Amino acid sequence: GDGAGMSAASKAKRNQPDAEVIVFERGPYISYSACGMPYWIGGQIGPMDKLVVLTPERARERRGIDVRIGHEVTQIDAAQQVVHVRNLETDAIFTQPYDKLVIATGARAAKPPIPGVDLPGVFALRSLSDGERIYDYLSQNPARRAVVIGGGYIGLEMAEGFRDRDMQVAVVEMLPQLLPNFDPDMVEPVAAHLVEKEVEIWTQTRVTQIRQSTDGALEVIVQSGKGETTLPADIVLVATGVRPNSELAQAAGLKLGATGAIWVDAQMRTSDPHIYAAGDCVEHFHRVLGENVWIPLAPVANRGGRVAGD
Template identity: 45%
Template structure:
């Protein structure tokens, strides 16, 4: 029986371990977890820091007992020091013990990502925090409790930055968000980002875009943050959330060349270039289904799927990663903002002739109480009529997330925009329309594309 060793106990690692045991219930599976928190939902950290999740233990996708009862040996606080592909062993260090050598028949690397630490002078001052791991989160939580900061500055207006703006407002802090791009949430069109910025402002967040932070200094407990053009703010807490980078030192030292943004190249079975070594999750290049090529797009959903494929194959299966579509959603105050597939410039880069058309529709029949407006931006190819991507913005309880999934399904199947109208979707007046809003948006794209208008 092949021994399957897994480095990493987050989404990719745990998915690999569970799937391996499912495919081969007799396979010995060992999971090395560098900290004491296997299988925690790091996507949940903002909701813990907001106070909405009272106890951080609730953030566990599964308990240690759940994992062990699946027949997985979990070694907590156990750090992998080096992989030796030739001897099929990993050198590991458990707290306060001498390093040991663990053999493997199949290895899955799930070392994840770490926050990017920008080269801003002062980024190491007390009161300045990166946020990615459970440990980071505990540090921020402790600071919030002990220092009771009244003001916070968030550097970076991506998903986590905006969720943290919401979280800290929830706790009553005065919050400023500073973003280098022209609008918040640079993963969506600036038009939509601008409206989201207004929504943040309406919820008491000071939004500063087009700002490059240049220096953080400290006087007592007060942090002075300066940037250009003309940014200067005193604050009590700084969160630096400007993205993540893959953790690949082990893989690289083992002889694996690194690819896009330093991530580990893998094929669609999640195999690396080294025999019997798979890798999955935030540490690898991700196959993009629409590009037909790798990209770097670290997301929990993807990590779960890739981990499952890696574990399946490590246990002797024959699984393939279907690919990312770039589907994402975030809740910020009252809104959910979602996207899937390509935006205009990405579609151009991929060789398409995209047209993006905006449309607004009610989430359900307006005569039934509580109807909310949904804004769509549909991107399709002028030449072939193929759907290339969709963006949405609307009230978080207006099924934005599940509506973007309609477009994700359409992209998965390479549907044309016109085909989107054919599908027999559900309808009842309190929950939709005879043509659901997603189909009205698709129909509007067709109308505009046919007319040759630009919008």
């Protein structure tokens, strides 16, 4: 129901106005700006409604798309061309036949095997519901110190958001530099800017444990070249990457690529001719590298959705 899924649904409906187009979305929101969430949490954007591009009601009224939030597809029966769906409000299960199916299950936040990662006050940021939980937690709990685990896009954007709330921030990255996918000369000015903004940077540092102190606050135990250090925190954000949600497709017998994401051709068609896939759950052929790669970014997801909808 987010970028790729709604792009595919909208394009299909424009191409064939008489077609019945149904979107099943497990969560409560569709078509929102995930990239804007750190800035909303940091107070630069508000209220949350500004992140929502399209509501289910407007999708039905303006685009003729039957959007059903709170519905989870639990199984794809490719042989019978039906999906099994659970209504999360009533727990009722039903089947829905299809002529063509688009899988746009996205990606999920990677959960590192760190003791204490499930403690209250420890969050990941992937969906708008995640962002809502973080925002509510900060609104209800006076927080002065944040520890961000992971120095990628989301980690650094959230570090900025926490600083915008006048919080002390420490960023912990296991690799030798922040933004590990970038060349060092590009990262140096970013790191210098963070230091200028009084963000504490820990590179080549591994988190070994998250625990609660006697006063109920959080403590992040890290191991670096300096030995073991305890970083106090009122909130911890785990931003250690994402993984493709490809299990549903795999269970249906669809081909996965070497990246673990769903294999698709140039038309976003999977190994089943009646099933397409788009978004963060698929891999794409990279024309420069000459191989399939996984690029979980919004522009790629939206373009892939439009291709699938065609």
